Amino acid sequence: MRLKNKTCLFSVVFLFGAYRLPAQPVPAPGETDSNFVRVHKGIYSVGKKGHFLNPLRKVEVNDFSIAKTETTNAQFEKFVAATSYKTDAERMHNAMVFEPGLKEFEWIEDSTAYWRYPNGISRGGIENKMNHPVTCISYNDILAYCQWAGVRLPSLEEWEIACRAGSDGDYFFGNDREKISEYANIWHGRNHLTADSSDGYMYTSPVASFAPNPWGLYDMYGNVFEFCTGKLKKSESNTIAHARGGSWWCSKNACNFFNSYDIGRVNIHASFSNQGFRIVK
Numbered sequence: 001m002r003l004k005n006k007t008c009l010f011s012v013v014f015l016f017g018a019y020r021l022p023a024q025p026v027p028a029p030g031e032t033d034s035n036f037v038r039v040h041k042g043i044y045s046v047g048k049k050g051h052f053l054n055p056l057r058k059v060e061v062n063d064f065s066i067a068k069t070e071t072t073n074a075q076f077e078k079f080v081a082a083t084s085y086k087t088d089a090e091r092m093h094n095a096m097v098f099e100p101g102l103k104e105f106e107w108i109e110d111s112t113a114y115w116r117y118p119n120g121i122s123r124g125g126i127e128n129k130m131n132h133p134v135t136c137i138s139y140n141d142i143l144a145y146c147q148w149a150g151v152r153l154p155s156l157e158e159w160e161i162a163c164r165a166g167s168d169g170d171y172f173f174g175n176d177r178e179k180i181s182e183y184a185n186i187w188h189g190r191n192h193l194t195a196d197s198s199d200g201y202m203y204t205s206p207v208a209s210f211a212p213n214p215w216g217l218y219d220m221y222g223n224v225f226e227f228c229t230g231k232l233k234k235s236e237s238n239t240i241a242h243a244r245g246g247s248w249w250c251s252k253n254a255c256n257f258f259n260s261y262d263i264g265r266v267n268i269h270a271s272f273s274n275q276g277f278r279i280v281k
């Protein structure tokens with residue numbers, strides 16, 4: 001059921017009671033080392049000269065392994081099957097969904113939407129999309145998944161180091177934005193008033209459908225925004241989380257965050273059909 005239209009890519013919603021997790025996290029099936037890229041301890045350059053939120057600087061990180069792909073519906077389903085976890089969207093009925101015809105940055109709050117029906121029941125489920133990234137899950141839900149799977153999210157810096165793969169331009173492929181279509185599922189339409197499937201996908205695409213970055217990581221730009229841990233400043237509210245890399249919804253004219261430096265902000269209990277995650281261990 002459609003409730004109301006809202007102009008809010010980054011919504012503010014309310015906090016519900018904490019979900020109690022099983023005491024013993026178990027490894028998520030299918031997550032083997034071949035699905036990860038190892039990044040070595042070292043000092044790396046991140047940020048962009050003159051960028052207000054993400055200025056050019058050096059950061060030091062320890063070794064970490066980051067998933068080659070975004071976490072899929074199939075992987076999230078195993079978590080739910082093992083724990084009977086209820087996502088924020090299922091409990092709060094606050095998920096934000098999209099359909100063509102909406103103005104820029106306008107989304108619809110849909111009480112029927114959650115990860116199995118990421119754009120609402122009327123727009124179909126994920127039965128044939130089990131290899132697509134899971135969406136309509138909140139940062140809060142993702143932390144629960146990570147605890148169960150014995151993994152974690154990348155920090156803002158780790159995500160960018162992995163995304164850049166040693167590059168220092170706006171994109172891991174240089175500064176020519178026109179090449180984005182080789183690497184990312186994004187929105188190519190001038191606006192969101194009419195559908196755009198010109199790259200094969202209007203909503204999410206199966207993970208690894210486009211070319212990877214030089215380190216073998218897929219969908220670092222586009223497909224879904226990827227949540228990261230960390231704050232942009234110490235005073236930032238604990239109800240705000242950050243996500244990077246842009247999504248299928250993002251276009252050149254609206255939220256062109258499919259790059260190596262931009263950082264979005266989202267309430268930790270908000271659920272959108274263009275938000276997902278990849279894991280680190």
Ligand SMILES: [Ca+2]
Binds near residue numbers: 197198199202203
């Ligand atoms: Ca697309």
